[in-house]
Amino acid sequence: MEVILLDIEGTTTPISFVHETLFPYVLSTLDEFLKAHWTDQELQFHIQALEEQARQDQPHYDAPQIISSDPDSTRKSLIDNIQWQMKLDRKTSALKGLQGYMWRFGYQSGQLQGVMFDDAVQAIKNWTQEGKRVYIYSSGSVEAQKLIFGYSDHGNLLQYISGHYDTKVGAKTSSDSYRKIAEDIKTKPENTLFISDNIREIEAANQAGMQVVVSVRPGNAPLPSHNFAESSDFTTIH
Numbered sequence: 131m132e133v134i135l136l137d138i139e140g141t142t143t144p145i146s147f148v149h150e151t152l153f154p155y156v157l158s159t160l161d162e163f164l165k166a167h168w169t170d171q172e173l174q175f176h177i178q179a180l181e182e183q184a185r186q187d188q189p190h191y192d193a194p195q196i197i198s199s200d201p202d203s204t205r206k207s208l209i210d211n212i213q214w215q216m217k218l219d220r221k222t223s224a225l226k227g228l229q230g231y232m233w234r235f236g237y238q239s240g241q242l243q244g245v246m247f248d249d250a251v252q253a254i255k256n257w258t259q260e261g262k263r264v265y266i267y268s269s270g271s272v273e274a275q276k277l278i279f280g281y282s283d284h285g286n287l288l289q290y291i292s293g294h295y296d297t298k299v300g301a302k303t304s305s306d307s308y309r310k311i312a313e314d315i316k317t318k319p320e321n322t323l324f325i326s327d328n329i330r331e332i333e334a335a336n337q338a339g340m341q342v343v344v345s346v347r348p349g350n351a352p353l354p355s356h357n358f359a360e361s362s363d364f365t366t367i368h
């Protein structure tokens with residue numbers, strides 16, 4: 131095995147950090163943040179992506195639409211849409227892009243610090259020392275990934291990470307995404323080990339030919355019955 135591909139939430143990081151710290155940060159600062167950054171080009175880029183997502187969602191879901199009129203109405207409808215997506219824990223690139231952008235300010239100001247399981251950090255260091263390459267594949271945007279590893283409670287870990295993938299490469303439940311990642315990092319799927327807490331992701335990676343291990347962590351959702359290897363201490367994986 132030459133490459134390790136890691137999920138974040140429920141794998142390197144407790145689900146509680148994402149749901150009790152990162153998501154509430156977005157929800158509690160949203161109105162104020164949108165007002166403060168309204169004219170920033172970067173925010174407008176994320177708003178356009180959210181508008182496009184809302185249009186795509188309209189026929190399928192009861193998605194709050196984003197009104198393009200005066201800034202106050204647009205902002206309020208945006209907040210409704212974001213709250214709706216977050217309540218459903220949707221993994222759309224548009225939502226994840228905005229979250230990553232907002233978290234940047236939280237990490238840079240010291241309000242946020244990424245939480246990592248001790249063994250995950252030790253294993254990442256061991257694997258790189260053994261000459262393995264470590265990549266991340268998370269529904270969180272590439273920016274959000276770099277922030278959580280860059281501003282972690284174990285220091286800046288980015289030096290150990292060879293690259294990042296988010297849902298722009300495809301859904302984590304689609305085996306094509308894992309084939310594309312293997313091709314992009316110039317390895318065979320068989321030479322890659324994917325670790326995640328989500329069985330549907332594990333099945334997709336396995337179908338693509340990757341080796342897989344199911345992450346077992348306190349606070350993770352109960353697992354359906356399966357035949358894959360499990361680990362709650364990644365330092366035992368070589």
Ligand SMILES: CSCCC(=O)C(=O)COP(=O)(O)O
Pocket residue numbers: 137138139140148152221226229267268269270271274275278302
């Ligand atoms: C990159 S930290 C934010 C995590 C997040 O937003 C998320 O949806 C986690 O999904 P994962 O694929 O890492 O389980």
Ligand SMILES: [Mg+2]
Pocket residue numbers: 137138139140141326327328
């Ligand atoms: Mg996960």
